[in-house]
Amino acid sequence: MSSPTASTEESARDEDVLRVVVRRRPYLWVVYVILVVILVAAGYSAATNQRFGWGVVATYFLSSAILKGLLTTIELTVVSMLLGIVLGVLLAMMAVSRSRVLSRIAQVYVWFFRGTPLLVQLLFWFNLAALYPRLGLGIPGRAPLFSVGANEIISPFVAAILALSLHEAAYMAEIVRSGVIGVDRGQRQAALALGMRPARVMRRIVLPQAMRTIIPPTGNQTISMLKTSSLVSVIALSDLLYTAQSIYGINYQVIPLLVVASIWYLIVVSVLSVGQGFLERRYGRGSG
Amino acid sequence: MSGGRAPAMVRIRGVRKSYGSQEALRGVDLDVHQGEVVCLIGPSGSGKSTLLRCINHLDTIDAGSILVDGELVGYRRRGDTLIELSAAEAARRRAAIGMVFQQFHLFPHMTVLRNIIEAPVGVSRQPVDRATARARELLDRVGLKDKERSYPAELSGGQQQRVAIARALAMGPKLMLFDEPTSALDPELVGEVLSVMRDLARDGMTMLVVTHEMAFARDAASTVVFMDHGEIVESGEPDEVFVAPRHARTRAFLSRVLG
Numbered sequence: 001m002s003s004p005t006a007s008t009e010e011s012a013r014d015e016d017v018l019r020v021v022v023r024r025r026p027y028l029w030v031v032y033v034i035l036v037v038i039l040v041a042a043g044y045s046a047a048t049n050q051r052f053g054w055g056v057v058a059t060y061f062l063s064s065a066i067l068k069g070l071l072t073t074i075e076l077t078v079v080s081m082l083l084g085i086v087l088g089v090l091l092a093m094m095a096v097s098r099s100r101v102l103s104r105i106a107q108v109y110v111w112f113f114r115g116t117p118l119l120v121q122l123l124f125w126f127n128l129a130a131l132y133p134r135l136g137l138g139i140p141g142r143a144p145l146f147s148v149g150a151n152e153i154i155s156p157f158v159a160a161i162l163a164l165s166l167h168e169a170a171y172m173a174e175i176v177r178s179g180v181i182g183v184d185r186g187q188r189q190a191a192l193a194l195g196m197r198p199a200r201v202m203r204r205i206v207l208p209q210a211m212r213t214i215i216p217p218t219g220n221q222t223i224s225m226l227k228t229s230s231l232v233s234v235i236a237l238s239d240l241l242y243t244a245q246s247i248y249g250i251n252y253q254v255i256p257l258l259v260v261a262s263i264w265y266l267i268v269v270s271v272l273s274v275g276q277g278f279l280e281r282r283y284g285r286g287s288g
Numbered sequence: 289m290s291g292g293r294a295p296a297m298v299r300i301r302g303v304r305k306s307y308g309s310q311e312a313l314r315g316v317d318l319d320v321h322q323g324e325v326v327c328l329i330g331p332s333g334s335g336k337s338t339l340l341r342c343i344n345h346l347d348t349i350d351a352g353s354i355l356v357d358g359e360l361v362g363y364r365r366r367g368d369t370l371i372e373l374s375a376a377e378a379a380r381r382r383a384a385i386g387m388v389f390q391q392f393h394l395f396p397h398m399t400v401l402r403n404i405i406e407a408p409v410g411v412s413r414q415p416v417d418r419a420t421a422r423a424r425e426l427l428d429r430v431g432l433k434d435k436e437r438s439y440p441a442e443l444s445g446g447q448q449q450r451v452a453i454a455r456a457l458a459m460g461p462k463l464m465l466f467d468e469p470t471s472a473l474d475p476e477l478v479g480e481v482l483s484v485m486r487d488l489a490r491d492g493m494t495m496l497v498v499t500h501e502m503a504f505a506r507d508a509a510s511t512v513v514f515m516d517h518g519e520i521v522e523s524g525e526p527d528e529v530f531v532a533p534r535h536a537r538t539r540a541f542l543s544r545v546l547g
Contacts, residue, residue, distance in 0.1 A: 190393035194455070194456070204410065205395055
């Protein structure tokens with residue numbers, strides 16, 4: 001029985017086992033050619049158009065004023081993101097809490113700070129002195145315990161941090177909240193059944209699992225914050241963009257200085273993207 | 289029952305629980321004595337799992353009382369009323385009651401070992417090395433000595449459930465609650481989990497098991513309790529309930545599940 005079957009398979013091998021050729025997509029080459037032409041044209045234009053002022057770009061790229069502006073931009077981004085995340089987590093905890101009052105308050109916060117343009121909020125904080133000339137603590141109708149002039153506290157930097165971080169907190173609250181409610185309810189129950197207190201359940205069991213869904217959008221928010229922070233140039237805070245603007249206000253080299261700022265933004269964003277990828281892998285553990 | 293006059297490990301009296309207009313428990317009385325294995329059987333929606341979740345206060349009760357080892361779990365008594373305890377106090381009392389879930393609910397971001405020592409270290413404040421040594425003993429007991437570094441997703445369902453049992457045992461519970469522990473498992477993996485549970489019963493653990501495994505109920509239970517529509521219809525030794533059920537509802541259920 002076995003030998004005839006074997007010989008049948010033997011003869012079948014030559015006819016039935018065929019070579020496979022992957023589908024050809026010749027039109028892709030047309031697309032490639034078009035793209036290369038566009039790239040070469042852009043590169044040629046950038047290299048030959050004197051108005052890009054590459055010499056000026058090189059001069060200012062590492063100048064101390066630009067580097068100081070860059071540092072301010074990074075400072076603004078880091079501080080605002082940290083404060084935004086902390087406040088955002090707090091708001092998210094309020095939003096998912098069993099207290100209707102707390103969750104309603106969190107909703108109203110998010111509604112308010114997402115509902116008005118960041119630029120408007122920035123101008124508001126910067127002009128706070130017009131609304132409350134003196135800031136203090138006390139009971140209405142009696143002398144305040146202490147008070148200080150609003151303009152002494154609300155420097156452009158403080159106004160910027162307040163505006164950016166309070167606005168960011170509204171977005172982070174939504175990101176954290178959706179991460180937390182995305183964790184299986186059974187996880188919470190299992191942790192409670194082991195005798196963990198609710199705060200510990202949140203910190204050790206729920207939040208670490210929520211991180212996987214929280215980190216990618218938080219990375220996007222950080223990258224977005226780096227660029228959004230350039231809005232502070234309207235309140236004359238010397239970030240990267242405002243510094244570039246100040247320099248071209250004097251020497252009229254508008255394009256080269258905008259190129260300098262753009263290159264720096266791109267560099268920092270690239271570094272942040274690498275960090276984001278690292279964090280995503282770290283918190284993806286155990287999801288295999 | 290086997291406990292004689294000793295006070296019950298679990299004493300349930302007149303427990304009622306509704307979800308909206310749906311009555312899940314309609315006046316349940318039940319005693320579970322030290323070392324007893326009580327299997328709760330009955331159609332789905334009969335209130336078995338709800339009762340289990342009320343015992344360790346994962347769910348609240350509307351009326352009645354549940355004492356575990358002489359102590360109310362989620363409440364304190366003042367006269368004729370029960371006042372719900374703070375989350376911290378409820379957590380402390382819950383720690384002495386182990387619970388195993390249908391869907392295992394291992395913590396996916398932690399290794400097997402970390403899953404087991406998380407509560408002993410974080411809740412009972414045991415030193416890490418002592419908790420780790422104890423965790424290894426327990427892993428050995430459930431036949432998973434070589435899996436301590438694995439993550440839950442790398443294990444089969446049966447292995448995950450055995451880790452979940454070890455995790456519950458690590459807190460040194462005086463009572464173990466099992467909520468359909470084999471219902472989510474592939475048929476060929478059911479046996480390994482049941483055999484761990486049989487060992488546990490033999491070692492004298494007090495167990496309350498919601499199950500559809502009639503063979504297990506028959507040979508491992510000291511008492512079988514049949515529930516239907518939120519009440520206990522009848523209870524007794526396995527031979528009484530399985531061989532000579534007194535109630536028509538029990539007979540109907542058994543003829544359905546035993547074919």
